[in-house]
Amino acid sequence: MHLPTSLYHKTASNALILTAGFAAEAILQIVFVVLASRELGPTEFGFFAYILSIFGFLLVIANWGIPGIVVREIAQRPEDEGRLFASMFRVRATLSVVVLLGVFICAFAEPDHIRRIAIWLVFAYLLFLPFDLSPIFDARKLSRWDVPGKLGGRIASLLLLLVLWRVKGRISVVDVAACFSFLMLVNVVIGWQIGKRQGLQLKPFGTPDSTRSLFMVSTYLMWGNMMTTIFQYSQTILVKWFSTELETGFFALSTRLITPILLVKSVFARLFLPIFSEVGHDHAAMTRRLEIVLPGLALIFVPVAAIGIPAAEVLTVPIFGPEYVGAILPTKIIL
Numbered sequence: 533m534h535l536p537t538s539l540y541h542k543t544a545s546n547a548l549i550l551t552a553g554f555a556a557e558a559i560l561q562i563v564f565v566v567l568a569s570r571e572l573g574p575t576e577f578g579f580f581a582y583i584l585s586i587f588g589f590l591l592v593i594a595n596w597g598i599p600g601i602v603v604r605e606i607a608q609r610p611e612d613e614g615r616l617f618a619s620m621f622r623v624r625a626t627l628s629v630v631v632l633l634g635v636f637i638c639a640f641a642e643p644d645h646i647r648r649i650a651i652w653l654v655f656a657y658l659l660f661l662p663f664d665l666s667p668i669f670d671a672r673k674l675s676r677w678d679v680p681g682k683l684g685g686r687i688a689s690l691l692l693l694l695v696l697w698r699v700k701g702r703i704s705v706v707d708v709a710a711c712f713s714f715l716m717l718v719n720v721v722i723g724w725q726i727g728k729r730q731g732l733q734l735k736p737f738g739t740p741d742s743t744r745s746l747f748m749v750s751t752y753l754m755w756g757n758m759m760t761t762i763f764q765y766s767q768t769i770l771v772k773w774f775s776t777e778l779e780t781g782f783f784a785l786s787t788r789l790i791t792p793i794l795l796v797k798s799v800f801a802r803l804f805l806p807i808f809s810e811v812g813h814d815h816a817a818m819t820r821r822l823e824i825v826l827p828g829l830a831l832i833f834v835p836v837a838a839i840g841i842p843a844a845e846v847l848t849v850p851i852f853g854p855e856y857v858g859a860i861l862p863t864k865i866i867l
Contacts, residue, residue, distance in 0.1 A: 574781025
């Protein structure tokens, strides 16, 4: 029982490059979290994580599940790539603008003007979301070409944070929020340069496919994504509502430390979605591929938890400082 040879080699190549990119991205992300958490302190870092949690829910709405559906459709109908991309762009652009306007208005309820600006800057990320080419790279089995944009964005945002730290002598929550959205801007710019060289059909304002049909079908995937997001982000919101800002900071650090592990999951999801989509109407082939993939994934995360739990006890305070000692137990539990 094995994958077709050509498919195996293409998947292995994507997996190798994506894994290397993930490792570099995870390191950059951890450095960013270390710098931001130490400079902001538990209270302000907790507020930033709280806004990111709300952002996670609204990001699901802005995406509406349509990237996953577009990957499936392009894998099955590659000749319609341009029309499908135009439909995806139209849906995500419309929803992103609606969400952004809603957040802009609601943010006035925040009495602290510094925090209000930070909220606006975090959600400025949505301005660049419709231009994200990750689904097109995935559908073409060219996921490896998304790595330069991801790494470029991480490096640029970290460098910007370091420059702000150097110039101002300190880092505020506004600085961290600005770096968060700047990451996506750089990612999109690099991605489009690569996409043009790879011959992707990038006509966001071209003739769309059946936008209404894609929107309706994507609704089911959107709800599935929303349930996953609730599991992933709702705890931070609940801690913020029903506990103190200090406790929110502890829990926020714990969840940020788990994020690199979740990146591994997203790498596998991106690799296997087009592979499964190709045989979506062949029950036997789908079963064979699932029998290969799922046990392998299950075996990966057991040693991660086994190593991570004792590591949290030993490394949290030396890396993040004694004020984050309260984050040790939540990190162990999450792992």
